Amino acid sequence: xxxxxxxxxxxxxxxxxxxxxxxxxxxxxxxxxxxxxxxxxxxxxxxxxxxxxxxxxxxxxxxxxxxxxxxxxxxxx
Amino acid sequence: xxxxxxxxxxxxxxxxxxxxxxxxxxxxxxxxxxxxxxxxxxxxxxxxxxxxxxxxxxxxxxxxxxxxxxxxxxxxxxxxxxxxxxxxxxxxxxxxxxxxxxxxxxxxxxxxxxxxxxxxxxxxxxxxxxxxxxxxxxxxxxxxxxxxxxxxxxxxxxxxxxxxxxxxxxxxxxxxxxxxxxxxxxxxxxxxxxxxxxxxxxxxxxxxxxxxxxxxxxxxxxxxxxxxxxxxxxxxxxxxxxxxxxxxxxxxxxxxxxxxxxxxxxxxxxxxxxxxxxxxxxxxxxxxxxxxxxxxxxxxxxxxxxxxxxxxxxxxxxxxxxxxxxxxxxxxxxxxxxxxxxxxxxxxx
Numbered sequence: 001x002x003x004x005x006x007x008x009x010x011x012x013x014x015x016x017x018x019x020x021x022x023x024x025x026x027x028x029x030x031x032x033x034x035x036x037x038x039x040x041x042x043x044x045x046x047x048x049x050x051x052x053x054x055x056x057x058x059x060x061x062x063x064x065x066x067x068x069x070x071x072x073x074x075x076x077x
Numbered sequence: 078x079x080x081x082x083x084x085x086x087x088x089x090x091x092x093x094x095x096x097x098x099x100x101x102x103x104x105x106x107x108x109x110x111x112x113x114x115x116x117x118x119x120x121x122x123x124x125x126x127x128x129x130x131x132x133x134x135x136x137x138x139x140x141x142x143x144x145x146x147x148x149x150x151x152x153x154x155x156x157x158x159x160x161x162x163x164x165x166x167x168x169x170x171x172x173x174x175x176x177x178x179x180x181x182x183x184x185x186x187x188x189x190x191x192x193x194x195x196x197x198x199x200x201x202x203x204x205x206x207x208x209x210x211x212x213x214x215x216x217x218x219x220x221x222x223x224x225x226x227x228x229x230x231x232x233x234x235x236x237x238x239x240x241x242x243x244x245x246x247x248x249x250x251x252x253x254x255x256x257x258x259x260x261x262x263x264x265x266x267x268x269x270x271x272x273x274x275x276x277x278x279x280x281x282x283x284x285x286x287x288x289x290x291x292x293x294x295x296x297x298x299x300x301x302x303x304x305x306x307x308x309x310x311x312x313x314x315x316x317x318x319x320x321x322x323x324x325x326x327x328x329x330x331x332x333x334x335x336x337x338x339x340x341x342x343x344x345x346x347x348x349x350x351x352x353x354x355x356x357x358x359x360x361x362x363x364x365x366x367x368x369x370x371x372x373x374x375x376x377x378x379x380x381x382x383x384x385x386x387x388x389x390x391x392x393x394x395x396x397x398x399x400x401x402x403x404x405x406x407x408x409x410x411x412x413x414x415x416x417x418x419x420x421x422x423x424x425x426x
């Protein structure tokens with residue numbers, strides 16, 4: 001799906017936990033997530049902390065979308 | 078020589094420990110034949126013993142790959158195996174990834190043959206087909222007998238140092254290697270035969286398949302995020318409560334398009350996940366954990382992004398055919414473009 005969205009001319013960032021799979025699939029902008037059943041959350045945290053964590057990942061995703069890339073790039077902390 | 082010592086690798090599901098709720102199971106070893114190991118043992122007809130079975134949850138492996146690999150290697154090493162068999166993983170993506178990673182590691186670190194089995198669309202196959210012999214299996218465990226029937230002979234050949242035949246002959250996934258051989262007819266004749274078949278519309282087989290590099294170059298970055306319309310897409314199966322379009326929990330045949338303009342936040346009352354390939358508890362309690370509507374709404378209010386697109390698109394990425402996923406995104410990609418969406422955040426579980 002990532003590739004098809006990219007193909008129509010829309011930049012796309014893939015937020016996912018298993019980065020090697022995303023690389024194989026062919027995503028160009030990749031942001032690592034927390035865990036498979038809760039990529040953008042962590043039930044161990046209290047709700048405020050959890051939302052901050054989610055905000056951090058979304059901000060990273062927006063940063064990825066604002067960054068020119070030529071090759072597949074993983075945006076880590 | 079005594080019997081061949083085999084160590085077998087399984088995930089939590091095939092080991093009978095549990096489904097997705099047990100996918101965080103940490104590596105353990107059992108000195109026993111477990112689950113599909115029975116069929117493998119039987120296939121060896123007394124020539125090999127499964128001396129140990131190493132089991133690890135797929136999520137644990139996917140989320141802690143390096144640690145998991147180190148732990149698993151220690152467990153395997155102790156048994157001094159002659160051969161390592163992982164899976165088969167069929168079309169289970171995380172399991173395929175784990176089988177490939179572990180088989181590759183065992184070959185390199187322990188210097189013994191390792192094989193696994195996967196469906197051709199398993200992402201693990203694409204990742205490891207060059208380094209590991211991967212038997213081509215059906216897309217579900219219904220293909221177990223067939224898979225084992227191919228894995229055992231190939232494993233014996235590897236152990237005995239016999240010559241390995243072509244992918245078609247041995248049943249493994251093409252590794253991208255070329256091998257010279259003497260053909261009955263010379264090249265010009267074969268080429269002419271091929272083109273005649275092609276002209277007649279008959280089936281013909283190329284001798285040099287082109288590698289399929291389907292890469293899409295990245296689009297330019299967003300210059301001004303504060304004016305950009307961002308859309309959310311997910312393969313994590315988030316749907317309005319009740320799953321109105323009945324998106325399947327695995328092998329999805331469709332995607333959903335849902336209006337979120339009225340939502341500042343997704344909750345267990347408004348939304349849920351339809352995905353059958355991960356433990357749904359966390360996503361059902363707070364669907365923002367998969368589809369971060371709450372945060373994007375905040376960022377929209379703060380003017381950090383221009384707008385959160387009115388619709389999100391969703392499907393279940395669980396054993397779903399690559400061709401289906403491609404077709405879904407081709408269709409809604411055009412819609413997103415026509416609707417003036419500037420960028421997409423796609424989340425996967």
